Amino acid sequence: MDERVAAALALLPRYLSQHVILSVAALAAAIAVSLPLAWLAVRRERARWPILAVVSLIQTIPGLALLALFYPLLLALSALALKLAGFSIPALGFLPALLALTLYAMLPIVRNTVTGLTGIDAAAGEAADAVGMTPGQKLWQVEVPLAAPVIMAGIRTAAVWTIGAATLSTTVGQTSLGNFIFSGLQTENWISVLTGCFAAVGLALIADLLLGLIETGLARRDRRYVLAGALGLLAGTALALAPLARGQEAAQKSVYVVGAKNFSEQYILAELIGARLAATGAVVEKQQGLGSAVIFRALAAGDIDVYVDYSGTLWANVMQRHDTPPADDMLGEITRWMKERYGVTVLGRLGFENAYVLAMRGERAAALNVKSIADLVPKAPQLALGSDLEFLSRPEWAALRDAYGLKFASQRSFNPTFMYRALQDGTVDVISAFSSDGRIAAQKLTVLTDPKHAIPSYDAVVLLSPRRADDARLKQALMPLIGAIPVAAMREANYLVDRNADKKTPAQAAKFLADRLHLN
């Protein structure tokens, strides 16, 4: 079997299980909220329009945005709770995903329940009154059973939507089938993307089938269908919970959560750290694909335990500093500041830098006689700049632009993979590359020097969360990595994942890196 297929299949049980648990929880919560809300909308005509309008409005917010909005909201709530009640709320992972998906699933349930309850034959309602039912008995013994097939159809729609939208929860750090899709997109691993898509579609089809059985049973008043559907759903949920139960035993041993941002190097380093921790017998979880701004806050809040960041990023983004001191001074200052301000430990440098650099195709740079950014300044007005999705809004770009007075004819943002393609095919002339990127050597790019040292250094450093500051096992597992990874080795490992032919998975690249550096 293809290595990438095998790697994807190995991850499938865990991703699928997490996806099922999240979807079931969100659907259950949505049902619990929607049914009373729909009942209220039926009973109080004045409340009907506002309720339906609000749930419809929620539906128009893109799923990704809804998920993203819950992170700052929960972060603020968590701070408030910590101040008032002395506990914090996890702002990343399960909770924001659950909340967003719950809101998302409400529309079809509320709408169908309202339709179902208002559409009941008036004679049945009057009969319920006349035989002496209380309003509650009328609701549960007559109205709900009669509206049940319509309500069930709404739940069915909601289930399919939820399973689809749950793939987006990867972006707020909740493991789901979306992990296949997002990491696959980043590393251009289409097998991973397709695995995620097929699994999500398959899951949605099965859930729809089982809920359909229940709906049929309710419509035909045949308990066997209802029972078959319910048993199927229960079995599926139990199956998904099984790995979690096993995980519970393990959880007593303590789980280490390794974070990663959303590019290949981060995936590889997270695999490397995870493998070293696992080798000590620790239980390791990964939260991958997090944004630069989110990941540090997640570490400070203890949602993740360890990840690799870059000194220049911390300096400019987290500390809001705009000067560029020498690398050693900067790291010393960062280490002190992190400890003091957040209790975050800077364990040390890995040994390579992943700086933002400006790069051009070799022959183009030679033709224009550009070796440094200073050489580029007079030519820039005729050239196009390509950047990744973050660069143009980062302080590093502002520092670079202002220090040299850079002005390009056009500026365009790309997914990193497409940015390199755009450089190759001449769509852009200059790109914002990463110095540890394997493609620099592979595509014979010229990295422009920075004579004014406008961009700070970007030493890769290992950060530990406050609660892991004195964790001996963690330190013991990670200390051998400090100062051990030269940039050439990192570039090679990155290229294994980023190249188009014979692509490797981040786990394979991490293994390669460990072997090459004799880290086992």
Next chain:
Amino acid sequence: MIDIAGVTKSYRQTSRRQDSRRQDSRGQNARDQRASDTDASFAIQGINLRVPEGTFIAIVGGSGSGKTTLLKTVNRLIDVDAGRVSVGGEEVAHIDPVGLRRRIGYVFQGIGLFPHMTVAENIAITPRLLGWAKDDIAARVRELLDLVALPQTYAPRFPSALSGGEQQRVGVARALAAKPKLVLMDEPFGALDPVTRDALGAAYRDIHARLGLTTLMVTHDIQEALLLADRIVIMQKGRILAQGTPQELLADDQPDGVRALMDMPRRQAARIADLSHAGPAAPRNRSGPGDGIGERDG
């Protein structure tokens, strides 16, 4: 058994959702004031009616005469604007409507069985609401199926598997399940074919006598009322036009309106008699015996 005194109900109130629990006596006068603005706004007005225990009374009248509204004031499906309704000497306005309804049987226009419940579950509904023991309920269901002449094998079936006549037999059984002394019937046999209707009417009259029930039945069919009821109340435009025994109402000394109404079944009977005396030469359009009608008892 039932005593209705000076009862008035305006349309404005009937069209609104009835939640009798929220009704209170305050504001009653204000409503009376409003209610007497125009005659046309009343469903029923100034009704006085006594239903002695053990009698079978039929209320007849055309559409919009207020007969169903009057019936529903008895078990508080509709609350009155003015006047008093008493059942067994108790004024219904002071009785919890849920408890009241559980001790009054009710048979519906268009049957009104719960489609999601089996025949047995439909019959058992009021005893179950009253918290009877399971065994007692099961025994009662068997007893009632016998009473309305339905086979015991129908118990686990859903209403949709039964014919219209059979469904209404279940409706009668449901109304009698909690052993009420009083039964209200709203056009109970209106949806049935004539033969089934006749058979079921006679069957119910028999049950009424055997169990010593008091029955108040609404119908638009004067013939049915004449054949089943001890007394007939004729309603028109929300008021009682006349009341009396069938014999009294059929007598010649009634006002014209009543006579016109009572003459109709008599004229029909006479025309039918003429047809059968006219002999085979009469231009008839019959397909002969076995033309379908009456082949099955509903």
